[in-house]
Amino acid sequence: MTRVIFIACSIFLFCHSAKAQDITLPTPNLKEHSLSVVQALQTRHSVRNFDSNKDLSLQQISNLCWAAVGISREDGRLTSPTAMNRQEIRLYIFMEKGVYEYQAKEHKLIEKSKGDYRRLLASAGGKAPNGNRNFKQDFVLDAPVSLLMVIDFEKFGRKDEKAVQMGCVDAGNVSENINIYCQAVGLATVPRATHDSEAIRTLLGLGTQCLPIMNNPIGYEKRQ
Numbered sequence: 001m002t003r004v005i006f007i008a009c010s011i012f013l014f015c016h017s018a019k020a021q022d023i024t025l026p027t028p029n030l031k032e033h034s035l036s037v038v039q040a041l042q043t044r045h046s047v048r049n050f051d052s053n054k055d056l057s058l059q060q061i062s063n064l065c066w067a068a069v070g071i072s073r074e075d076g077r078l079t080s081p082t083a084m085n086r087q088e089i090r091l092y093i094f095m096e097k098g099v100y101e102y103q104a105k106e107h108k109l110i111e112k113s114k115g116d117y118r119r120l121l122a123s124a125g126g127k128a129p130n131g132n133r134n135f136k137q138d139f140v141l142d143a144p145v146s147l148l149m150v151i152d153f154e155k156f157g158r159k160d161e162k163a164v165q166m167g168c169v170d171a172g173n174v175s176e177n178i179n180i181y182c183q184a185v186g187l188a189t190v191p192r193a194t195h196d197s198e199a200i201r202t203l204l205g206l207g208t209q210c211l212p213i214m215n216n217p218i219g220y221e222k223r224q
C-alpha cells in the first residue's frame with residue numbers, strides 16, 4: 001500500500017513539475033516613462049551591445065508586451081494598428097527560462113517551451129537577410145528578453161501578396177511601438193529581421209500560415 005502511494009505521489013510530482021508554467025503579468029504601469037513621445041522620436045537609435053548582467057523585471061515585461069500589442073481600448077483594439085483590425089501579429093517572448101506567447105486579452109504569458117532559445121534569433125540558420133550565410137549576431141544572447149513578431153495569416157483568411165504586405169507593415173508597427181517605448185523608459189533595443197525561421201517554426205509548432213518576421217532584443221545598454 002505504502003509503495004502504491006509512493007508511486008502515485010511520484011507520478012503526481014513528475015506531472016506537476018513538467019506542467020507548463022504560464023505567467024500572469026502584473027497590470028501594465030502606464031505612468032513609467034522619462035521621455036515624451038517627441039523626445040523618444042528625437043533620440044531613438046538602434047543598440048547592439050546589451051548588459052547581460054541586468055535582467056528585466058516582470059513589470060517591465062508586462063509594460064513591453066502592452067506597448068507592443070496590448071489592449072488599449074474597451075472594444076479590444078490594440079496599441080498597434082493592424083490592417084482591418086485583424087490583429088494578426090502574434091508576440092513571442094524569448095527569455096533564458098523559456099519561450100512564451102503573449103495573450104493580450106488575459107495579459108498573460110503562455111509557456112511554449114522551457115529553456116533558452118535566444119540563439120534561434122541570433123542567426124538566420126544560413127539564410128541571412130543580407131545574403132551572408134555565416135551572418136550571426138551574438139549580442140542577441142546578451143539581451144535578457146527578445147520579442148518576436150509572427151504574422152498569422154489565418155486572421156486574414158488568405159496568404160496572397162496583399163496579405164503578406166499588410167502583415168509586414170503591421171509587424172513593423174509593432175516593432176516601432178517597441179522601439180519608441182524602450183527609448184521612452186531608458187531601455188535599449190534594435191529592430192531585426194534576422195532569425196532562424198525554420199527552427200522557430202519547429203520549436204513553436206507553427207504551421208505554414210505563420211511567418212516569423214521581426215524581432216527586438218531588449219535590455220540595458222552596456223556602457224563601455
Ligand SMILES: Cc1cc2nc3c(=O)[nH]c(=O)nc-3n(C[C@H](O)[C@H](O)[C@H](O)COP(=O)(O)O)c2cc1C
Nearest residue numbers: 044045046047048129137190191192193194195214
Ligand atoms: C526591417 C528591418 C530589419 C532589420 N534587421 C536588422 C538585423 O537583422 N540586424 C541588425 O543588427 N539590425 C537590423 N535592423 C536595424 C537597422 O540596421 C537600423 O535600424 C538602421 O541601421 C538605422 O539605424 P537606427 O535604428 O539607429 O536609426 C533592421 C531594421 C529594420 C527596419
